[in-house]
Amino acid sequence: MRRVISTTLIGLGAFLIMAAVLVKFYAHPSLATMPTNYESTTELQAIDATIFDASTLEPKSTDLAISSYTVADSDVATPDGVVVWVNRTSILDTSVEGATCDPTVNAALPGCFQQTSDRSPFGAESGAAAACPDCGSYVDESVDVGGEYVVEQVEVNRSGQIFKGPFDMGKEDLQWWDSSLGEATTMKYVGTEKVDGLETYKLVQTIEPTQIGTRDLPGSVFDVDADTITADEMYGMVRTIWFEPTTGSPVKRVEVRNQYFAYDGQDVPAFVGTVEYTPDTVSGLVDDGKFQSFFLGGMVWLFPLTMIVLGLAAIAGGLQIRRPGGRKRTGKKDRELVTA
Secondary structure (H helix, E strand, C coil): CHHHHHHHHHHHHHHHHHHHHHHHHHHHHHHCCCCCCCEEEEEEEEEEEEEEECCCCEEEEEEEEEEEEEEECCCCCCCCCEEEEEEEEEEEECCCCCCCCECCCECCCCCEEEEEEEEEEEECCCCEECCCCCCCCEEEEEEEECCEEEEEEEECCCCCECCCCCCCCCCCCEEEEECCCCEEEEEEEEEEEEECCEEEEEEEEEEEEEEEEEEEEEHHHHCCCCCEEEEEEEEEEEEEEEEECCCCEEEEEEEEEEEEEEECCEEEEEEEEEEEECHHHHHHHHHHHHHHHHHHHHHHCHHHHHHHHHHHHHHHHHHHHHCCCCCCCCCHHHHHHHHC
């Protein structure tokens, strides 16, 4: 019986040590990557934003509800370590009754202020844009053509981080892709900060007002006596993101947007306001971040070390039980006690 128990403990110990190696060097690298079946919806809001109302040709203040739906394209053939996500972002003007956006990206629907659809290949571990000619990298845009909205597909050569940071983030700056600007700029690491009890890395990207295009508008928009004028479309942004560092996933996001039309020294707001995750979104992302950071973070050292310690203890216990006992020896004092 002792031999059976001893053999079992030694076998268990060896198994735990081997499992610790597998967890550290196989399971963790396999799990620290984006899944091919990813799907999520993120809700954002912009309270008291100022937007350009195309129906009245004037700026208006309103609350915006923003829904960002993201799904992985698991059918496309990608190189190893590359995933493709398709994101559709719809911005609703909540002051319009029954506001909705057409999933086919048709911004002509009432209350649909803006909608875009992006397709982006990126590194499953790094989170950075990846070259994949066969994957497709583009954005669908709604364009007004003669009073009718037409969807145009525009190819985009992205760079930098797109949706998230890398797994096992360092305390360092990132290059973050900005779709309005059409390029990646530096997002500076500014320190650590707790979000609802979760330790995060806080990074800030600042984009000074930059011309990103032109827009033909009625002269009345700028009180100009002309049927049509060509205004500069200007864009500025201060984007702050709080990342859970183990997974590189954003758990909180605040974007101070300043987009406006400029003509002859005058500015007319196009989209000015603060866009941020809703409180429910932050709460859900923080809960996920706490679980993922413990689970994936534990795989680096905590779980393997614990398994090694338990494995060594099991082996030591098995060897101790197996060690044979020596013959009983009777000393002088023992004999005297017996004879007494």
